[in-house]
Amino acid sequence: MIPMMTFNEEYFDEGLYRVGTRCEKWDACRAEHGENTLPLWVADMDFPSPPAVQEALLRRAAHPTYGYTETAEDDDQALIDFWQRRHGLTVAREDITMMPCVVTGLRLAILALTQPGDGVIIQSPVYGPFRMSVEGTGRKVMDAPLIRREDGRYDMDLDAVERQLQAGAKLMLLCSPHNPVSRVWSREELQALIDLLDRYGVPLASDEIHADFVYAPKAFVPLLALKQENVLSLCAASKTFNLAGLQQASCLCKDAGVRDAFRREMDKAGVRSGNIFALEATRAAYEQGDAWLDGLLRYLDGSRAILAELVRQHLPKAVLTPMEGTYLGWLDLRAYGYTTRELMERTARAGVCFTGGTFFGQETGEGFLRINIGCPRRYLEEGVLRLRVALEKGDED
Ligand SMILES: Cc1ncc(COP(=O)(O)O)c(C=O)c1O
Known part of the structure; x- marks a missing residue:
């Protein structure tokens, strides 16, 4: 029997620890960029699947x-x-x-x-x-x-x-x-x-x-x-x-x-x-899975508003495309003057990993990053702060 669960904010805030599970999102990213890297890239979420799924398996x-x-x-x-x-x-x-x-x-x-x-x-x-x-x-x-x-x-x-x-x-x-x-x-x-x-x-x-x-x-x-x-x-x-x-x-x-x-x-x-x-x-x-999915959608709806606010606060030159659907945000960082390749290098050094814009189009994605909000909100906040650090001009610029 599946215990009655409430798929509320606390449930999705908790998320789950995926490191060491052959998880592409976490393990491949940490193998490449170091074990403190926060992965906000591939379209995969850091939440448990509905309990009924686990029970069936x-x-x-x-x-x-x-x-x-x-x-x-x-x-x-x-x-x-x-x-x-x-x-x-x-x-x-x-x-x-x-x-x-x-x-x-x-x-x-x-x-x-x-x-x-x-x-x-x-x-x-x-x-x-x-x-x-x-x-x-x-x-x-x-x-x-x-x-x-x-x-x-x-x-x-x-x-x-x-x-x-x-x-x-x-x-x-x-x-x-x-x-x-x-x-x-x-x-x-x-x-x-x-x-x-x-x-x-x-x-x-x-x-x-x-x-x-x-x-x-x-x-x-x-x-x-x-x-x-x-x-x-x-x-x-x-x-x-x-x-x-x-x-x-x-x-x-x-x-x-x-x-x-x-x-x-x-x-x-x-x-x-x-x-x-x-x-x-x-x-x-x-x-x-309906109750779980409805809870997830409420959570993601809140997260997309939080992302917009984080971008407004910390990345004043960025433009976040209004999110009507998906759990993927499209960030225009061209005003910061970096290519996608430079953005990927800088973000990796700052300990966060996004999907580079050129994966979606050589010209139409240059200078963009895609951010995955299918994660507990604390990752989102941390990811945007690390991105802000990545965009700051340092001695090497
Ligand atoms: C638009 C779109 N199609 C397909 C896929 C991949 O689907 P599958 O793993 O079933 O090939 C993704 C994954 O991110 C996607 O965003």
Whole structure:
């Protein structure tokens, strides 16, 4: 039996000690930069996953054999119910294709919907594996960079998208909500993009891994709620419930042609789903994780306001992009006059590690850092203070 727990501020403030658990966020960072380094980089949170997840894993682990495993109806049903409950999207069992992770899905979508050498549209600055997946599959990146407003907010540049469509692009990859600029695309914005792509008959693959991290008054609009043909969406419980180490994600697609093409590529690559523990954890999270997730969202909502205040107080020349979604803040530090590489070196010396802006776009990320607020607030405060030290001019400047 899981004891009744309250997922309040104290619970998330406590966090948990992750050092020495083969944790990429903490252990890899400390191995590289020293053991007092505070990691505010990779999109992974320093909170325990919902108690129901741990209980499901312990229960399954207690049965002492771990052979080939198949997905069952309740795995699909848990996902279907979660998306209906939280996002109002109706998904059928046949729409779901499970796979190990969302980046696998990006690659499979590219392989399924384009030919070698074809152009694929991305909107930088965007999560680095978008570009890497296009290049890694022998396709051509066609960037339609987001437009940056003076207050740090970003918008889609549909003229730039159209120019790439006219130049022959064959697919677009959308990040929704967007990492790293934390935009939650509105129904109108998504509809305008869909209408444009429709005019050219170009398919859209939407990475919706951050769908659950949206702050009121914004609301997440699933791509499949607006369009069913020639589109697919990629989702996972991994970001939402901190299960990324278990490797489980899904492709949702209502277009039989697109879905078959995606599954054919999956077969060709020998990609399967069915990690025994991932299925248990994902089902438990989807079925029993709502109270935990609601508590987490309240906590992160508070943390994004705290981050904005910390930046205002300690980094007067920085511009923090307004955070509509995700737990990732996008910090423009160009006024301090350092390249991203210099920022990374200086922050490492000051004992804090962020994700460098150029991971998201060589030009559009230069002079930026991404900060992960999925941690107890004391880390956030300490991280910003260390960043302030990193930005101070020293004798060596
Ligand atoms: C937009 C986006 N897509 C995909 C991923 C990675 O997902 P996965 O581990 O399932 O490949 C991340 C992780 O940060 C992400 O931010």
